Amino acid sequence: MTSAELLTDAFDRIQQVVHGAVGGLDGPRLAGRPAEGANSIAWLVWHLTRIQDDHIAGVAGTDQVWTRDGWADRFALPFDASDTGYGHTPDDVAAVQVDPDLLTGYHDAVHDRTVQYVSGLTDADLPRIVDRAWDPPVTLAVRLISVVSDDLQHAGQAAYVRGLLTG
Template sequence: MDARALLEDLYGRIGPTATRAVEGLGDDALTARLDPEANTIAWLAWHLARSQDAQVAAAVGRDEVWTRDGWARRFDLPFDDDASGYGQSPEEVGQVRASDDVLLGYVHAVQVESHDVLASLADDDLDRGVDDAWDPPVTLGVRLVSVAVDALEHAGQAAYVRGVLERTGRA
């Protein structure tokens, strides 16, 4: 298996994991918190897609799906369009509200875009530097792995929250 195929497999796991965590939930479950400062399923799903969208687009010089395809307008969040969830306060986390269809629509759109990016890469592209702020500088391959791992961690967190809500009769 070549590196690109491996990345395609890794990225191919994000959407299904997020879908299992989000699909079929109503607003109460999507915005429920396990404690007053915990992340909600809605925020986790939005953030995993936003972060993936922003970082993959920046790494390969593409426009973000968020703004290019109108997802920012559909979500109508009280944040700047460049917000991705990083460093947001508990109050801001609570402001992310969207239906499961909208959340998963955006997750899916980002997955399609990421697949398109990965399909366009050659193995040599993965060695290109994308961030000189680190020592050693970050390559495209390392950035793509990091983005996928982060997205899968958040999808897993959303699945965990869903499981707790279901076991406690809140979902």
């Protein structure tokens, strides 16, 4: 298995968990929270997808799917188009009220863009420095693993919240 195939498999697994967490739920169930101040499935999936979109666009040198393809307008959230959910308050989380097809549609569009990018990578690409703001500087490999890790954690949280809300 190549690095590109490994990364593609990882992002495919994220997509599967996302669809499992969202599938069959309506907008109000997606926005439901198991406790005051907790994250909803809608917010978790939106946030993990925004982070993936932001970070992949950054390393690929492309525009984000969110703005390039009009998803920000379709979601019509009360946030700046550059917002990824980092630092959101409970009120911000509550503002993410979306249709399930819209949510998975955006995730699938980002997934497609991600797989298109990672499928073209070689091992020689992975040591490239993509962020010098850290010490040590962040390589492409580290950034991609960070995205996979963050996305899987949030997707797992969304699946857990689904279990809490649907029994």
